[in-house]
Amino acid sequence: MKTITIGGVTETIHERSDYPLAGLKERFAKETIAVLGYGPQGRGQGLNLRDQGFNVIVGLRKGPSYDHALKDGWKEGVNLFSMDEALEKGTIILFLLSDAGQIGYWPTLKAKLKKGDALVFSHGFGVVFNDQTGIVPPKDVDVVLCAPKGSGLTVRNHFLEGRGINASVAVFQDATGHAADRVRALGIAIGSGHLFETTFKNEVVSDLTGERCVLMGMLQGAFLAQYEVLRENGHPPTEAYNETIEEALQSLYPLVAENGMDWMYANCSTTAQRGALDWAPRFKAAIKPVIAQCYADVKAGKEAAISIEANSKSDYRVGLEKELAAIASQEMWEAGRILREFRPERAK
Numbered sequence: 001m002k003t004i005t006i007g008g009v010t011e012t013i014h015e016r017s018d019y020p021l022a023g024l025k026e027r028f029a030k031e032t033i034a035v036l037g038y039g040p041q042g043r044g045q046g047l048n049l050r051d052q053g054f055n056v057i058v059g060l061r062k063g064p065s066y067d068h069a070l071k072d073g074w075k076e077g078v079n080l081f082s083m084d085e086a087l088e089k090g091t092i093i094l095f096l097l098s099d100a101g102q103i104g105y106w107p108t109l110k111a112k113l114k115k116g117d118a119l120v121f122s123h124g125f126g127v128v129f130n131d132q133t134g135i136v137p138p139k140d141v142d143v144v145l146c147a148p149k150g151s152g153l154t155v156r157n158h159f160l161e162g163r164g165i166n167a168s169v170a171v172f173q174d175a176t177g178h179a180a181d182r183v184r185a186l187g188i189a190i191g192s193g194h195l196f197e198t199t200f201k202n203e204v205v206s207d208l209t210g211e212r213c214v215l216m217g218m219l220q221g222a223f224l225a226q227y228e229v230l231r232e233n234g235h236p237p238t239e240a241y242n243e244t245i246e247e248a249l250q251s252l253y254p255l256v257a258e259n260g261m262d263w264m265y266a267n268c269s270t271t272a273q274r275g276a277l278d279w280a281p282r283f284k285a286a287i288k289p290v291i292a293q294c295y296a297d298v299k300a301g302k303e304a305a306i307s308i309e310a311n312s313k314s315d316y317r318v319g320l321e322k323e324l325a326a327i328a329s330q331e332m333w334e335a336g337r338i339l340r341e342f343r344p345e346r347a348k
């Protein structure tokens with residue numbers, strides 16, 4: 001455990017070394033961890049728990065997730081059950097259905113929770129926007145959050161590589177008096193490298209803002225804007241793609257990840273440095289109001305309403321597939337598919 005101070009704010013970071021595996025096994029010896037849902041998070045967290053020998057079971061409806069779990073070696077009646085059965089056996093319930101799916105299953109789950117159970121979310125969405133989701137947990141269970149800061153695929157891949165993604169943890173309700181320690185121990189057990197503390201509200205607002213802005217929405221918008229400007233000015237696709245995306249993802253972003261943008265600025269050509277120093281404030285001024293608007297909409301529950309409305313429709317995949325196909329058919333990503341094949345590790 002380390003205490004750090006940044007910008008006058010002091011925070012606590014929990015590390016793997018605080019929760020050695022042997023101690024975790026003892027800690028969870030009498031618990032059954034039931035993973036409901038087998039999307040990227042359910043699969044990543046479930047397999048990481050299973051590989052380390054925890055008492056973990058998976059609860060799923062029949063369908064694609066169930067088939068995937070069978071392929072991954074989960075065994076019917078041994079550690080793979082219906083959601084209702086898994087709930088009856090579990091004492092720690094990892095509620096990892098899609099956020100929209102959680103709404104429909106909530107009444108069943110609520111009725112089956114037992115006194116002293118831990119109800120674990122990987123996103124604050126359901127609880128924070130309970131005026132829209134109806135997810136109001138009973139008072140006699142721990143309600144905690146363990147939210148890996150990345151895709152479930154990364155949760156799994158980092159674990160297999162011996163690393164660990166970071167995750168945020170929070171306690172919404174402490175019925176047992178041990179909820180904080182329970183969720184920290186669980187956070188390390190699912191394969192996290194380190195944990196930082198948050199609240200349900202802060203997690204959901206920062207997470208929804210992040211994916212709408214810098215992580216995905218803004219990134220796609222910014223890539224496309226630059227690609228289009230280059231193409232409209234006569235640059236061929238290869239040049240437009242390489243100058244916009246390939247150089248960013250293959251060269252600059254990994255260096256920024258490793259050393260920070262301050263280092264990147266200090267270690268590029270003086271020409272690039274001058275231009276980036278001059279243009280960064282202009283981008284910040286243009287983009288900050290959009291991010292502030294997005295944050296306000298998220299906080300007011302507007303983005304939650306949009307998401308619930310869109311993802312609760314039984315045929316939501318049909319419209320979604322059309323929108324995804326539209327991105328896939330953009331020339332920029334067509335160029336990406338062709339040009340990625342020239343990367344040395346892929347080229348024959």
Ligand SMILES: NC(=O)c1ccc[n+]([C@@H]2O[C@H](COP(=O)([O-])OP(=O)(O)OC[C@H]3O[C@@H](n4cnc5c(N)ncnc54)[C@H](OP(=O)(O)O)[C@@H]3O)[C@@H](O)[C@H]2O)c1
Pocket residue numbers: 037038039040041042061062063064065066095096097098099100101102104105122123125147148149150151152
């Ligand atoms: N993906 C991320 O990057 C990420 C990161 C951090 C936290 N989280 C959070 O983790 C949770 C799970 O997300 P995810 O990305 O792993 O999965 P997801 O793709 O959002 O959800 C997929 C799972 O939900 C099940 N499901 C959906 N509707 C259902 C219903 N009505 N009844 C039963 N099962 C239903 C699906 O089963 P079927 O296959 O049978 O449809 C599948 O197993 C969410 O709260 C999410 O916000 C996600």
